[in-house]
Amino acid sequence: MKGLRTARWILAGLFFVMSAVYLAFGRQLLRFASLSEKSQIIPSAITVSIGAVLFWLVISFVYGRLYCSTVCPVGTLIDLSSKLRRLMPARRRRYRYRNRHKVRFHIATVYFVCLIAGISVVPALIEPWNVFRNIIGTANPASSAAAAVNLGIGAATGIVAGAVSLLLIVFAAVFTGREFCNTVCPVGTVLGLMGSNSVYRVEIDPDKCTGCLECEEACPAGCVKVVGRFVDDARCVRCMECVARCPENAIRYQPGRNRVATPMMRGVKPHGR
Ligand code: SF4
Ligand code: SF4
Ligand code: SF4
Structure with missing residues (x-):
């Protein structure tokens, strides 16, 4: 990256x-x-x-x-x-x-x-x-x-x-x-x-992220919040500093959003549907 x-x-x-x-x-x-x-x-x-x-x-x-x-x-x-x-x-x-x-x-x-x-x-x-x-x-x-x-x-x-x-x-x-x-x-x-819901976005993969804070500390727009694994796309200027800094390749510029990491927090499909 x-x-x-x-x-x-x-x-x-x-x-x-x-x-x-x-x-x-x-x-x-x-x-x-x-x-x-x-x-x-x-x-x-x-x-x-x-x-x-x-x-x-x-x-x-x-x-x-x-x-x-x-x-x-x-x-x-x-x-x-x-x-x-x-x-x-x-x-x-x-x-x-x-x-x-x-x-x-x-x-x-x-x-x-x-x-x-x-x-x-x-x-x-x-x-x-x-x-x-x-x-x-x-x-x-x-x-x-x-x-x-x-x-x-x-x-x-x-x-x-x-x-x-x-x-x-x-x-x-x-x-x-x-x-x-x-x-x-x-x-x-x-x-x-226009960019707040863009197709390509900067996303943190919660399964890979170790919470080291490197991406948040590198972001000049102040729009990465590691607690909550949140990136504010409206303010992200696509400078790619965070993706270059991450040691785990856990924050990426990609199409679409990541799914929630913990299975218990994912939406549960009701029986019979
Ligand atoms: S730099 Fe990577 S591993 Fe560290 S908090 Fe950010 S996304 Fe997580
Ligand atoms: S691409 Fe730049 S502005 Fe966007 S979240 Fe990463 S460091 Fe911040
Ligand atoms: S880079 Fe900054 S100053 Fe230039 S158009 Fe974007 S928001 Fe405005």
């Missing part, structure tokens, strides 16, 4: 570099880099390229939030930043299961209302492609100026927003992993709804 994590990192790295190059230099440097923008959900929705939106909704329904582990550059930036946790004492660098926050639905509602109403400030600050554009813009103010003016927020505001976004995302990633993805990002909220 380590191969899944490797494949995921290769794809994420490719899209991350393409996105950064495209946003910093446009299409001059790498013509195919524009593919990174065409693959993003919200820019595709805004340019009425409904194909990409439908594609990702269907993919999320079947495979879960693969978008969040491969295509989104902010997700990759968060995962890269969270590597800084290695500098913390061993006890503090482990993740723990976190409860869901309903506030993500309120944030997503405000975001979509602003998007429809043409109020650009909220989408400029929390929509991942805009966040990444702002961040890249701090490194290349010329591209930032153009993007910020297009968004109607002014070049200086765009550059400041980029610097603040970068600091906040790195800080949040180090201390909370993918909390931005599961609380603030409206795209993550929508994909989470």
Whole structure:
């Protein structure tokens, strides 16, 4: 199962570099880099390229939030930043299961209302492609100026927003992993709804699991609860860290759910049926 994590990192790295190059230099440097923008959900929705939106909704329904582990550059930036946790004492660098926050639905509602109403400030600050554009813009103010003016927020505001976004995302990633993805990002909220009952899912095999907690401690989304052998699919970003870490191959990315381990806890078929 380590191969899944490797494949995921290769794809994420490719899209991350393409996105950064495209946003910093446009299409001059790498013509195919524009593919990174065409693959993003919200820019595709805004340019009425409904194909990409439908594609990702269907993919999320079947495979879960693969978008969040491969295509989104902010997700990759968060995962890269969270590597800084290695500098913390061993006890503090482990993740723990976190409860869901309903506030993500309120944030997503405000975001979509602003998007429809043409109020650009909220989408400029929390929509991942805009966040990444702002961040890249701090490194290349010329591209930032153009993007910020297009968004109607002014070049200086765009550059400041980029610097603040970068600091906040790195800080949040180090201390909370993918909390931005599961609380603030409206795209993550929508994909989470699609992926909450996806066909392929991360599942713990209760017959093999020894309860060592390695998977829970490796999960940046805080969505694995070893007690109860539970994985919250709506928040799982399919990063494959848990499946690569498990020494028993007991947590797997697979189609369908596992059955309950203890026979006495399985549903008993009544006699005569
Ligand atoms: S939740 Fe949002 S920011 Fe996080 S990876 Fe998914 S799209 Fe990107
Ligand atoms: S890492 Fe594997 S064995 Fe350990 S708790 Fe998780 S699923 Fe169980
Ligand atoms: S459950 Fe596993 S695949 Fe899902 S986010 Fe957590 S570590 Fe990544």
